[in-house]
Amino acid sequence: MAAVQEVAEALSVHMPEVLRWAGAIARQLRKFNIALSGKTSGSAATDALTLADLTVQELVISALRDRSPLFRQCRIEAEEENGDMGRFASEGELTIALDPIDGTKQYRDHTGNGYAVMLHLRDRQTLHYSLVFVPETGEHGTWFEAIGSRIVVGADDPSRPARAVLDGLTPISPVTRPNSKQIYLIGFQQRDRERAEAVTAAGLQGVAPDDMPGSIYPLLATGEFGGSLIHSPNIYDFPVSLQIARILGGDAVWTDTGEPVHFREMWLDDRANMLRLPRIVACAVDRSTLKTLCDVAQGWSPNRYDD
Numbered sequence: 001m002a003a004v005q006e007v008a009e010a011l012s013v014h015m016p017e018v019l020r021w022a023g024a025i026a027r028q029l030r031k032f033n034i035a036l037s038g039k040t041s042g043s044a045a046t047d048a049l050t051l052a053d054l055t056v057q058e059l060v061i062s063a064l065r066d067r068s069p070l071f072r073q074c075r076i077e078a079e080e081e082n083g084d085m086g087r088f089a090s091e092g093e094l095t096i097a098l099d100p101i102d103g104t105k106q107y108r109d110h111t112g113n114g115y116a117v118m119l120h121l122r123d124r125q126t127l128h129y130s131l132v133f134v135p136e137t138g139e140h141g142t143w144f145e146a147i148g149s150r151i152v153v154g155a156d157d158p159s160r161p162a163r164a165v166l167d168g169l170t171p172i173s174p175v176t177r178p179n180s181k182q183i184y185l186i187g188f189q190q191r192d193r194e195r196a197e198a199v200t201a202a203g204l205q206g207v208a209p210d211d212m213p214g215s216i217y218p219l220l221a222t223g224e225f226g227g228s229l230i231h232s233p234n235i236y237d238f239p240v241s242l243q244i245a246r247i248l249g250g251d252a253v254w255t256d257t258g259e260p261v262h263f264r265e266m267w268l269d270d271r272a273n274m275l276r277l278p279r280i281v282a283c284a285v286d287r288s289t290l291k292t293l294c295d296v297a298q299g300w301s302p303n304r305y306d307d
Contacts, residue, residue: 002070002073002074002094004093004094004121004123004128005128006070007070007071007073007074007094007096007121007128007129008121008128008129008147008148009147010067010068010070010071011071011096011119011121011129011131012129012131012145012147012163012166013163014063014067014068015060015063015064015067015119015131016131016133016143016145016162016163016165016166017161017162017163018059018060018063018067019060019117019118019119019131019132019133019162020133020141020156020158020162021059022056022059022060022100022117022133023117023133023134023135023141024135025052025055025056025059026052026056026101026107026115026117026135027135027136029050029051029052029055030052030107030110035050035108050101050104050107050108052100052101052104052107053079053080053100053101053104054080054082054100055100056100056101056117057078057079057080057082057083057098057100058082058083060083060098060100060117060119061076061078061082061083061084061085061098062083062084064076064088064096065084065087065088071088071096072087072088072089073088073089073092073094074088074089074092074094074095074096074121075088075089075090075091075092075094075095075096076088076095076096076097076098077095077096077097077098077235077236077275078097078098078099078100078236079098079099079100079234079236079237079274080100081273093123093124094121094122094123095121095122095123095263096119096120096121097119097120097121097122097235097236097239098118098119098236099116099117099118099119099234099236099237100117101115101116101117102115102116102117102118102132102215102236102237103115103116103215111210112212112213112214113134113136113137113214114134114137114212114213114214114215115134115135115136115215116132116133116134116135116215116217117132117133117135118130118131118132118133118217118236118237118240119131120239120240120243122239122263123263124262124263124264125262125263125264126242126243126246126262127146127239127240127242127243127246128147129146129147130144130145130146130147130217130239130240130243131143131144131145132144132145132215132217132218132240133156134214134215134218137214137215137218138155138156139155140155140156140157140158141155141156142154142155142156142215142218143155143156143162143165143166143169144215144217144218144221144240145166145169146221146240146243146244146247149247150171150247151171151172151221151244151247151248152166152169152170152171152172153169153172153218153221153222154169154170172221172222172248174248174249174285177222177223177248177285178223178224179223179226179285179286179289180205180223180224180225180226181203181204181205181226181289182204182205182207182219182224182225182226183196183199183204183205183206183207183225183226183227183228183229183284183289183293184207184209184212184216184219184220184225184227184228184229184230185199185206185207185208185209185228185229185230186208186209186228186230186231187230187231187232187233187304188231189231189304189305192208192209193208195229195300196208196211198296199229199293199296202292202295202296203292204226204289204292204293206229207225216228216241217240217241217244220241220244220245220285221244221248223285226284226285226286226289227241227245227250227282227283227284227285227286227289227290227293228241228281228282228283228284229255229280229281229282229283229293229296229297230280230281230283231279231280231281231304232267232269232276232277232278232279232280232281232304233276233277233281234269234272234274234275234276234277235263235266235274235275235276235277236274236275238277238281238283239263241283242261242283244285245283245284245285248285249285249287250283250284250285250286250287250289250290251283251284251287251290252281252282252283253281253282253283253290253294254278254279254280254281254282255279255280255281255282255293255294255297255298255300256279256280256297256298256302258294261277261281261283263277265277265278266278269304271305276304278302279302280297280300280302282294282297
């Protein structure tokens, strides 16, 4: 089995240009009617699916297969079912997870430009690498990358290699990063806005999915948002927030126990056909914010679906 640092460094070398290509494809496909059916969880955000999700996943999975033999030694978890995933390990400590279009509903409905292409590397305990490209935030898109103790966020420049752009970005400093009260909430089915209002009543500022100004990952990293409160988050995108919080001195915990989130326990959401963490998870850079979120969520149902 490959060492985690070796795989993380290989992803940082090989995948930025691939996510840039994937973002370009997503931008172009968005000009057409590419909506698909197939998910029936009852949540509009979860059930959104487009041809772009499938196309981008095919591209990224193929690149992971071909770019380095190290990647094929890892397990693959992807939000959709397509791609040559049988070429990768079926068991092992390391997992590469992919969300081909994070924010598909916004992408499909043209209600904002915060959708993103993203991947991360994790073991059963925590994350070791994450890369997010937001194709339509800024003139040429916006990058987020986290590896080791380094987090960067910044504008893309397609006249330069993607890796060179990331290398030239200034790392986020915990000392100068602002501490926002804005908290992203999602996963509470028809009660997202109600739960956001409860967070606001506790002295923070809850923000429901339809009110999000962009992708949560750059916003959390730069301090424009302070954290998130999510019911049974999926394991393809949420873990990136966990890595941000932990690098910057915070954490992600289960609200009912206060236990730090790990990836040894998951469940398959048959309605959405995706893997999830159980129960409600709070994530924040500031430890006092984390405590407030846990306090607010006490007594809320641990079940995603109560019917």
